Amino acid sequence: GQNIDQPTEMTATEGAIVQINCTYQTSGFNGLFWYQQHAGEAPTFLSYNVLDGLEEKGRFSSFLSRSKGYSYLLLKELQMKDSASYLCAVRDGGSARQLTFGSGTQLTVLP
Amino acid sequence: GAGVSQSPSNKVTEKGKDVELRCDPISGHTALYWYRQSLGQGLEFLIYFQGNSAPDKSGLPSDRFSAERTGGSVSTLTIQRTQQEDSAVYLCASSPKALGGYTFGSGTRLTVV
Numbered sequence: 469g470q471n472i473d474q475p476t477e478m479t480a481t482e483g484a485i486v487q488i489n490c491t492y493q494t495s496g497f498n499g500l501f502w503y504q505q506h507a508g509e510a511p512t513f514l515s516y517n518v519l520d521g522l523e524e525k526g527r528f529s530s531f532l533s534r535s536k537g538y539s540y541l542l543l544k545e546l547q548m549k550d551s552a553s554y555l556c557a558v559r560d561g562g563s564a565r566q567l568t569f570g571s572g573t574q575l576t577v578l579p
Numbered sequence: 580g581a582g583v584s585q586s587p588s589n590k591v592t593e594k595g596k597d598v599e600l601r602c603d604p605i606s607g608h609t610a611l612y613w614y615r616q617s618l619g620q621g622l623e624f625l626i627y628f629q630g631n632s633a634p635d636k637s638g639l640p641s642d643r644f645s646a647e648r649t650g651g652s653v654s655t656l657t658i659q660r661t662q663q664e665d666s667a668v669y670l671c672a673s674s675p676k677a678l679g680g681y682t683f684g685s686g687t688r689l690t691v692v
Contacts, residue, residue, distance in 0.1 A: 501680060510583075510670065510683035511622070555622070565629065566612055566638070567681065571621035 470494045472570035474556050478574045488554050488573045495552045498562020502541045503555040551577045583684035591690045600656040600687045604673030613656050621640040661691045
């Protein structure tokens with residue numbers, strides 16, 4: 469089985485930096501994904517990590533430590549439009565191809 | 580098509596009725612997934628199709644749920660004898676290969692009254 473934990477809610481100020489953490493326990497590991505989901509909309513892909521280290525893509529970066537079962541999503545220069553739910557998802561190392569999602573972190577960006 | 584298309588976008592049905600939800604994946608995407616998302620909850624995996632292989636049905640919550648994928652493209656998720664706890668947003672996603680990232684459709688919001 470898999471267990472994925474992330475904070476339920478976070479609040480930050482426009483222009484600031486916020487880090488959303490995700491810890492996971494899986495029987496194997498074949499990649500970690502971050503998705504953004506605005507209210508009433510479909511999740512959209514943000515980042516993918518399969519090796520340890522930091523992946524940077526514009527204002528968003530994602531970090532992975534496989535030995536610690538830990539990832540974070542870093543959002544810089546926050547904008548109001550970044551208010552959304554951020555979903556951490558893991559693909560385990562077995563034959564399964566589906567992703568297991570955490571419950572999501574609802575980020576609110578304040579002016 | 581340009582994206583994953585799902586229909587209907589909203590469905591209200593009476594308890595005990597059957598419903599069919601449709602998903603048109605991105606052309607050429609061989610993998611197709613169904614998830615559901617209840618209010619305030621994470622995405623729950625339901626079923627996975629990959630090419631012509633037998634589907635992975637391990638996430639289906641009961642035998643009232645079934646899905647098929649015709650011609651390796653369009654998929655239909657059927658819920659028989661709907662119950663109020665089936666109320667959720669049903670999301671379909673596709674990817675170009677088994678280990679690829681997903682592109683999600685906008686979902687079908689199902690309400691059972």
